[in-house]
Amino acid sequence: MLHWLAAATPDPLVPPSGVPDELVFPGVWGFIATAGIAIAAVLLIIDMVRRVRRLTYRAQIREQLDAERAEREAAEAEGATPASDAPTTDPAEPEQPGAR
Template structure:
């Protein structure tokens, strides 16, 4: 009786185990457009590539502009610093010459 119940249980469970062990077969691809990006994929990829190139040129242009502004600011500071130094030297010379000339 136990053997009969075991046999019945084995017969009932065998199709379920057998179905789980076989891998499912993928459906055949008849349409090659179903697995390729197609025209829309190419258009989007081309748009992104062009956008990246344009952004790179814009970035280089902005960096160049910042560098030129910094160079001009340094030149202006240097030019403004020279007359100030000359003026300070002239004031020192006048102050030093004034008392010695008066004495």
């Protein structure tokens, strides 16, 4: 029972505040400012992720092109035709009648 009484009595070392609660809390403008900063941060993070992903894709394509170039140069050095330069028919294009 004494615990309840001790919790209800104010601390004598802390003076009571005479400032109204409306002046202490940020209010609507504080919420709007915080929400704006949060939305800006989310948009910046999304943009950064998109740019990093784009750089990763470019690096992968660059590595693939370098590997194909090295394969082509190695095949040319051996005197053989690389498989990528061999004439092939495109399966997307239908054969035209009378072309043969």
